[in-house]
Amino acid sequence: MGKLIKIMLPSGIIAASFIAVFLMTVAKEPPVKNATPEAIPRYEVNEIHSQLVQVVVDLFGEVKAESELTLIAEVSGRIESIHPAFNAGGTIDANEVLIKIKDEDYRLAVVQAEAQVAIADLALQENIADAEVARKQLPSGSHTPLALKQPQIAQARAQLKAAEAGLQKARLDLARTAITLPFTSRIRSKLVGVGQYVPVGVSLGEAYSTENAEVRLAFTDDQLIQLGISMGYKAEKQDALKVKVTANVAGRDYEWWGWLARVDAAYERQTRLIYGYVKVEAPYEQVRGQEKMPLAIGSFISAQVRATEPIRAYVIPSEALHYGNRVYVVNNGQVFSKRLSVFQQRSESLVVLDGLKDGDLIVTSPVSAVVEGAKAEAVVAKPIATQNVFVIQEQAL
Structure with a gap:
């Protein structure tokens, strides 16, 4: 019996320990978990x-003269005088005489042409008078065109017209000895001097208009839609889209106002862009800023084209x-x-x-x-x- 107790006692103690641990585990309250708040992005x-x-489209372009031309001698002769401003950079008003070619020969040609007109007119009047005499003297049955001097009258009329045309040509040649420009302009180059003989067709110099400047701008079709216009657009100043032109000269911005005068009706083949043309009046007079800086031909500018309606x-x-x-x-x-x-x-x-x-x-x-x-x-x-x-x-x- 004592031996049995010795064997069972350790086993009972171990079993009791397991039971105690189990009861403590079951009776223990579970740990409280701290709830993490959901992160909401801000x-x-x-x-x-x-x-x-206000719809505005920003573009870039180069200022060009509205009109540029090369002065060509239409009559030959020796240059008699040249306007003092006819030098590179000089300003010439419209219809001022730039170059005067000696005109003595052309004045004489006018006198000779006037004489030819008088002679031809006299011949015509004589033939008409002869025809009237023949009409009165010849019997009515013999009034043939030849008898009534009709061929002679027709010839005299033709000769008079030729003489009048010769007179008109002589006067035109005389007028061409005074070379002028139809617009206010600046001289780009001078190629002749006083006393020089110039034949017909020789270049005398180059000039460009300063009355208006033109800026060529490249549009995309999206930009045309934004402005509410289409290809082939054309407008006068009072109805056109306004354009602010800005040029930077020596680190300072100068502004001018113009208008969109027209837009091409076709794409440019290489770039697939559409070109529009802005006109700026009096680019050498419409000045902004303390210093008087003109919108010079050849300037690179930025342009803001503004739609008509917001x-x-x-x-x-x-x-x-x-x-x-x-x-x-x-x-x-x-x-x-x-x-x-x-x-x-x-x-x-x-x-x-x-x-x-x-x-x-x-x-x-x-x-x-x-x-x-x-x-x-x-x-x-x-x-x-x-x-x-x-x-x-x-x-x-």
Whole structure:
């Protein structure tokens, strides 16, 4: 019996220990887990509203003269005098005599031509008188064209016309000894001097008009649509699109105003662009700035072409636009994407016609891996900058 107790006692102690540990484990309260709050992303947003926007298209071009020409001698002779301003860079008013060719021979030619006209007219009058005498003296049955001097009269009339044409040619040659220009111009080059003999057809110099300057601008078809015009557009000054021309000279900007006079009706073959032409009046007189700086021919300029009528649109920052022309908006604590119809993209802003509504909170901060309809917190950011977009104040309309 004692031996049995010695064997059972250790086993009982071990079993009791297991039972005690089990009971303690069962009775122990489970640990309290701390609930981690769900992380809700925060986005900077701007509340947007539609505005009246002046559509402007930015382009670049080169200033050219509206008219350029080479002076050609139409009569031969020795140069008698030259206008003092007929030098490279000189200014000549319209119809001023630039070059005078000696005209003695041409004056004599006019006198001779006048004499030929008088002789031819006398011959015609004599033939008419002879015909009248023949009509009275000859019997009525013998009034043939030859008897009535009709061939002689026709010949005399033709000779008179030829003499009159010769007189007109002599007077025209005399007028051509005084070389003028039909517009106010500047001289590009001078190729002759006083006393020099010039034959017909020789170049005397080059000049260009300063009454108007012309700027050739390259448009895309999208830009024409933005301005509300089409290929083949043509307009007079009062109805045309206004254009601000800016030239930078010695680090300073100077401005002139012109208008879009016409647009080509065909694509340029190599570039597939459409060219338009801006006219600027009095480029050497229409000056802006303290120093008088003309819009010189050959200047490289930037141009802002302005549409006639403003449009109602939304202006949003460029960084708000994402792939596929989409933006993100926060609505009732959730983030959604919207596809936009972008009308025009400026350097830092977008002009949007469709896809948004007044009061939308568009996300302007960086986003990544956005789930449609996910929870989001909106943080109002600074107002949207409208730099390079011409927003019209409606109360001023």
